[in-house]
Amino acid sequence: MVSIENKDPFPYPFGEQDVYRYSNNAVPLNPPIAIEVTKSYLEDIKLKRELLINHPKRCYHSMPHTLDAQWEVLDLILHQLASFYPENYQLVANNDHWIFTNQLTGENHSFIFGNQATLDVEPLDFVGRHVQEDLILMMQRDGDLFLDAGQLCFPANWSLYFDAGMSFKEIHTTIPGFKYGSLDERILQFLMRIEAGSPWWRKNWSLMAGDRLDTSLETFAEWGKARKxxxxxxxxxxxxxxxxxxxxxxLPKSNGILFTIHTHMLPLESLIQHTPWLKQFSAILKELPEFIAEYKGISLYRNSVLEYLEVELKKR
Ligand code: HEM
Structure with a gap:
């Protein structure tokens, strides 16, 4: 990954090809870590916690049967934080008595693992308040996956409240062409075969007018108009x-799947500094089929962006 302006490496989403289509673009995750702490950590955590306080129904959902799986998520993430970022986080687990220290926020939490009464909020909600990622818990049953719990503060124009309890295919029905060649079924089968200890990852992308992280469907009226x-x-x-x-x-015990989403934003004026990105991104945006551009919400300003990129290309 290339570092832009000495910031965190940006996860530029495109591979070799100058065209973009929907596909199962998941690859094995190495190192197998679910979270990443970046320079905007404190800013993001502050915003997350404000959103959770002010809009709890929009940002958090859980069904009672997910509680054991939620403890598994807490276990996995707190251990990863402590082992991958030992200078920032410490975990002392003395049988069921756990003490978690977050040096970045200056917090010290002590609780009994598995005992809900010893935490102020549910385990998924607790652990989500210490990471920049949104955390979605998909439970597997009857040959399908269901969105039975989640903490979602930074959605790209979707609603956790609306999608709560939906199956994988139901969640994805709004995406044009996603059923073509049974792509939705093939991805579902792939997900249900994921094994403990062998995580996967993928990148998804879109363009945004603005740099707001909390672009929920519910607040579209506030941020959508910038496109004009x-x-x-x-x-x-x-x-x-x-x-x-x-x-x-x-998650080996509950057989659920933890889906973490870390949202990164890069202004086009930074992206174009890296000439190969400028060239490839211009080609991809130019070629992007209208149904994908429309779904991603780019149609309204695609031409303005292309004109901007064209001017920059001429300077190289
Ligand atoms: C299992 C956990 C997953 C969840 C909870 C999830 C959820 C979602 C949601 C809520 C959307 C937005 C739908 C809308 O507009 O209402 C979305 C979009 C999408 N998802 Fe998933 N997804 C998951 C996994 C995957 C995987 C594994 C793939 C592919 C390998 C995938 C491919 C896509 C694509 C291509 C889009 C359209 C994005 C765009 O064009 O910007 N999803 N997903």
Whole structure:
């Protein structure tokens, strides 16, 4: 990954090809870590916690039968934080008596593992407040996967409240062409075969007018209108490439799947500094079929962005 302006490495989402189509683009995850701590950690955590306080129904959902799986998620993430970022997080697990220290937020939590009464909020909600990722818990039963719990503060134009309890295919019905060649069924089968200890990851992308992380469906009226203001003059500053790093972990005891989503944003004026990205991204955006551009919400300002990129290309 290339580092832009000395910031965190940006997860540029495209491979070799200059065309983009929906596919099962998941690959094995190495190192097998569900979370990543970046420079915007404290800013993101602050925003997350404010959203959870002010909009609990929009940002958190769980069904009672997910509680054991939620403890598994807490177990997995706290252990990973402590082992991959030991300078920032410590975990002392003395049988069921756990003490978790977050040096970055200056917090110290002590609780009894498996005992809900010793935490202020549910385990998934607790652990989600210490990581930048959104955390979705898919439970597997009857040959299918269901969204039975989740903490979602930074959705790319979807609603946890609306999708709660839905199956994998139901969640994805809004995506045009996703059923073509039974892609939805093939991805579902792939997900149900994921094994504990062998996690996977993928990148998803879209463009955004603005740099807001909490672009929930419920608040579309607040952020969606910026799309109308994009011009070739302001596109570099206003438009951002929004990339979701998504990871999939099998939970061995409950047989659920933890789906983590880390959202990264890069203004186009930074993206174009890296000439191969400028060239490839221009080609991809130009060729992108209208049904994908429309679904991703780019149609309204695609031409303005292309004009901006064209001007930059001529300078190289
Ligand atoms: C199992 C956990 C997953 C969950 C909970 C999930 C959830 C979602 C949601 C909520 C959306 C937005 C749908 C809408 O507009 O209402 C979405 C979009 C999408 N998902 Fe998933 N997804 C999961 C896994 C995957 C996997 C493994 C793949 C492919 C390998 C995938 C491919 C896609 C694609 C291509 C889109 C359209 C994104 C775009 O064009 O911007 N999803 N997903």
């Amino acid at each position: 203001n994009v011009t070739k003059e302001n596109a570099g500053e206003l438009v951002h490439l929004r990339v979701e790093v998504q990871k999939l972990f099998r």
